[in-house]
Amino acid sequence: MKNELAVSSFFPFWEKMEQRHRELIESRTNRLELSPGRIIGGDDKSCLGLLLVINGRLKAFILSNQGREVSLYRLFERDNCLFTASCTMNNMNFEIQFEVEKKTSVYQIPPDVLEEVQSESVEMAQYIVNLMTSRFSEVMWTIEQILFKSLDARLAAALIEQQAIDESDELIITHDMLARQMGSAREVVTRTLNYLKSEGLVEIGRGKIKILDYNALYDMANRD
């Protein structure tokens, strides 16, 4: 058996919690394997509870009534997926969905367990405040990008992010995927990509984009 993250390692305050809370979490936590392409949330109204990402990748996004999608943030190993526990949140009236981007293993702490521990343990309640603040920050960052950044800077940022995820300068990505990521329209992305190409920063192929000048893209992304 390989050395894997334990449930306790997700909670920095584990030792401070009462023993009955630790036992409750350990005895009721499940391990789930999520297949690529699966969507969590949305029509699937299941409230899974708090998911702790052991490995893999999830993408958080929102969807308009017309089906337009905007990516919000990604979750990797050691991240916690709080909004899959939305049924435990009184005042939450928006919906964040998740797409499993690659094979992902998670610990699942069921909603009733989360609620019980959170209502009795000040450490857990504080932890949830911090998690919420941290997700709120990521969403605000995305929103500020969408609202305030010029399109070329945003596209450059999206390409750099994708390069970091793929760990390669050859990105396997369509204009449509980029558009969803940026909360923009495909035609607009295509036009902006052609501009980056004309500047010699990228090469455009079918379903892929090659980064030719990473530093120039980086500067463009971080320009105000």
Next chain:
Amino acid sequence: MKNELAVSSFFPFWEKMEQRHRELIESRTNRLELSPGRIIGGDDKSCLGLLLVINGRLKAFILSNQGREVSLYRLFERDNCLFTASCTMNNMNFEIQFEVEKKTSVYQIPPDVLEEVQSESVEMAQYIVNLMTSRFSEVMWTIEQILFKSLDARLAAALIEQQAIDESDELIITHDMLARQMGSAREVVTRTLNYLKSEGLVEIGRGKIKILDYNALYDMANRD
């Protein structure tokens, strides 16, 4: 002395809190009078703590580096202003600012008091979770409007909101103010207003807009 909201009335769980926490809050809470036009947050880096709105009106907004402003939500009597306590939040790396829209009285619970109570009282920590979720929801609603709604529907919604705030069909508002509210550009707002005018829904004057057909605007705002 007129009958006014007590600090305790802002916390539905007041009686459940330990006496030392109640005493700490009561002895350390200040009352502040905020003048219209004052901006809280931003350059003014003061961390006021948790503000409880006794009466008046505050507008929450974000500002881009280029100075573009987008309104997020408003706070009225009995609302709590959480993000003025941002210094108490570990993972918060975005900035929401507040504009005092009319003479406003608040109770101010200083950041150190909030931190102390929140780290010891599970009720207070849970309350902060709820408050955060509720603000997160308001921001997401605004964002979805900006991202997904067509401009005429958003303008109609903004006019209806203003009508509710002013309690009058004659809105004292400029195109520029509407643009900031909607996270759009002034020219775009002017163009869309002219469209609403041509449809007979509004009358446009200098610095004011008169609503002629509330029901049609309402339908437009709630159309998908």
